[in-house]
Amino acid sequence: MREIKPIKIAILSCNHGHAKGYYKLRYDPFYELVACSIEPGYRPYCGIDQLEGIPCYDSDEELYENHPELEAVVIASANRKHMEQVREAVKRGLHIYSMKVPTYDLDEYREMIELTESKGIVYQVELEMRHHTEVYRVKELIDSGAIGEVLSINMLNYSHNPGWWRPWQVSPEESYGRRVKLSPDSKLYRGGALADHPHVFDIARLLTGSTFDTVYAEAAPNFRDFEVEDLIRVMGRMKNGVLFSLDPSYANNENRVTRQSSWEKYPRCVEVTMNVVGTKGTIIADLYGRAFSSQRDEGGYYLSSGPGTVGLWNRRMQEFYECVRYGMKVPVGLREHYESIATMVAAYESVSTGEVIKMDFEEPVKLESTF
Amino acid sequence: MLQFKYDKVTTVEDGVKRLLTVRDREIPEFEIIKRPEGEYTDILVLDGKRIPLLWWRYEARMNSMKNYGRKAPLENCALNSKSFVGKDEPIDALIYRELDISEYVLVSPVKKVTAFLNGDACNLLGKTESGAMLGLELGATMAPGTIPQFDHRIITKHGMATDRTVNNVVEQSGVYLFADSDPRPVAFDDGEYYLYGLSVEDSTRAAFAFAVILGNVNADDLIAQDKHLRALLGAVKASSECGKSVIIEGEGV
Structure with missing residues (x-):
């Protein structure tokens, strides 16, 4: 021991x-x-x-x-x-x-x-969605040929907008790093929903074993009054020809509180779902697994959430410990995460130019499954 | 005491006749042809016209989505749709249907599409004339006869509406039988009292054809929309082939 x-x-x-x-x-x-x-x-x-x-x-x-x-x-x-x-x-x-x-x-x-x-x-990036076992079940199904050859992989990561109680997340400078308009004629700036949701990009790479080839994105009109985007969607092809569609929007509304308490609003504060279309079938998955629902006295709000397993620990920090103390390779470090971040920046460029952006990674990094 | 007793309906045409009968209407000469070659949906032949049946508009939840979208059309921000069907429905027919749903719910014609096709899968981003965004994820690779798995969510400045209750991973059925001989449940989908015996989809087809026959839905509008949707479908294919967005002007591309 x-x-x-x-x-x-x-x-x-x-x-x-x-x-x-x-x-x-x-x-x-x-x-x-x-x-x-x-x-x-x-x-x-x-x-x-x-x-x-x-x-x-x-x-x-x-x-x-x-x-x-x-x-x-x-x-x-x-x-x-x-x-x-x-x-x-x-x-x-x-x-x-x-x-x-x-x-x-x-x-x-x-x-x-x-x-x-x-x-x-040692530099490890927190991408907690990788620890959702539903991701690995989907990967196992894909790798086993259960749906034939994969044609498209599509995910949404909907959440509330935390800007009411965490203002930096709706500040273009604080979130994106600088003030860049979404497009020349837009009143909105980069740094909203897309900037908050890199997980889906990581998982698309993890599950396809490939990286992004072309990227196209559109933003919809905001339904809140913040100056960063609420609703944005990214589509394109992976290098291996598989289509992807990623929707990392702040699509779920929230109670507009200034302290992070009772902010959740029906129907759910965070959702992550996925579908994978193959030549011989389709996988439909909720990466948050089974949900817990409750009704709150205050305002009669109905809330649903995906609770984790009781009694377990922060798995990322267990990995970090192994890396620091025993020299293990980090599952997702800076190099592993670069293509996801660069693709998100390209998605913003696509919104700005209206063009399909061609990605060209000199040394693509194949992501490794921790299962 | 009144006694009502109906036989089970077994075809869409019989369903239409049943509805006409119940409402004391004359039954005209008509025929419903299930998606004939060269068409993207079922065709009602009536009074010498071939009328495309955009029957999905009468699906109960879709009708509610439409009503939601029409509350304040300029406040509609986005419609996000996922739709997966069996191999017995061509991907082109699915694209056609979902584009119609997008325009129907967002209450604005699609003016720009950027599409990615890969075999029987299609992803598509679009913009309507009103500035709303539509995002479609479509696939037609499941076993023939599979209950379509769809999910439409409209996001507006005044709230959201969806035809798939959040947390439900797959389409709900009305009745599930858990027998002691098979661990997997058998699902039943019966949509309408007068049309008992038809699936939800076929009940909807019957209700829509009934509305067209009564004139509650304008046949010429459907024919015009079919022409428009064909142009949109052409734009989708052109976009995927050239790797660029395609702008739709008027009926053409």
């Missing part, structure tokens, strides 16, 4: 939507949650009551000054801030666990690869 050597880790900024999920590291025997930094202005909104006893600083500088013992950080900030936090963490030799979007600036992205690889830093 191996001796557990907890990784001394900190969470930076804590204003990413998934940050709270890492507060539980304080109870994980593989980690020692040493401290957190809180992004200015976000202290009332980060749920730091769950961090009682853990030092929470107002800046990364203060955190680093007080905790030279750190071995790793979770970068849980707005997308705009990732690059500077990566540079600082690399300078300090800290391993990095990153939220799902390292950056949409592809020059910055390449700099992140160069920096981390040259210093032997």
Whole structure:
């Protein structure tokens, strides 16, 4: 039996939507949650009551000054801030666990690869949807030939828009990294629904064993008043000829609250479904599996959600531990995720130009299944 | 005491006759031809006219979707549709049907399409004249006779509506039999009291033909829409072949 050597880790900024999920590291025997930094202005909104006893600083500088013992950080900030936090963490030799979007600036992205690889830093990207077993069931069915040759693979990832309680997500600069119009005559800017939902791009690659060849995207009129896109859809062909259709929209409405409490609205806050058309049949799947439904007293709201298995742990952080302590290869690092991010940027370009964009990856990375 | 007793209906034509009879209408000479060669839907032959039956418009939930879309047409943002059918329905017929549904629900003609075809699969993004987006994911590779699996969701500035309850992965049936001889349930889909014996789809076909015969649906409008949908289908194929968006102007491409 191996001796557990907890990784001394900190969470930076804590204003990413998934940050709270890492507060539980304080109870994980593989980690020692040493401290957190809180992004200015976000202290009332980060749920730091769950961090009682853990030092929470107002800046990364203060955190680093007080905790030279750190071995790793979770970068849980707005997308705009990732690059500077990566540079600082690399300078300090800290391993990095990153939220799902390292950056949409592809020059910055390449700099992140160069920096981390040259210093032997473990950099893992949080793509939690890969741990949904429905994904692997679909893959097994495809690989077994159950539906013949795959003709198209299509997914939607619908969610609420979190901008009401997490304003950076509807700021073009904070979310996309800079202010770019969706198209020359549009009043909307990049940085909305598409920028928040890279999972479907990752899973399309994982399941087809291929990468993107052509990309076309359209945005629909917003139904909220934010200046980033609500509804967007991306289609095209994979290199192996399979069609794809990905819909990463903020299509599900939410209660417009300023603190993340009771925001969910009927029928469901997040949905992820998939269909795969083959020459000999079709797979239809809900990647969130079976749902739980409840009615709330307040306003009589009916809510449905996909709860996870009770008593299990954060599987990504188990992987991260193995990578840091035992040199395992990360399932999704910067190189593995690059083609998904570059394709999302291309999708925005397509909305802007109205053209089908041809992708050309010099060294395509084939994603590996962890099953 | 009144006694009602109806025999089970076994054909769409008999269903139409049943409806006419119940409503004390004369039964005219008519024929329903199930999607003949060169057509994309069933044809009603009536008074010397060949009338395309866009029968899906009368499916109960689709009618509700249409009503939702017509509340405030300029507030319609997007219609996202998934539709998968058996190999007995050609992919072209499915594209034709779903394009009609898109225009019917969004209350605006399709003006631009960008399509990707691969065998019997088709993905399509489009824009209507009103600026709404339509996204279609279609496939016709399931076993002949499979209950069509579709899901339409309209998203508007005032809310959303869908004909597939969220969390339902596949199409619901009305009745499921769990016998002690087979672990898989047998599903039954009966759509209409007077048409008991017909499937939901065939009940809808009968109801739509009945409406055309009564003049509640204008036959000439259907013929014009058929011409328009054929032009759209041509645009879909042209787009997929050239790898570009195609703009639809008037009836042509």
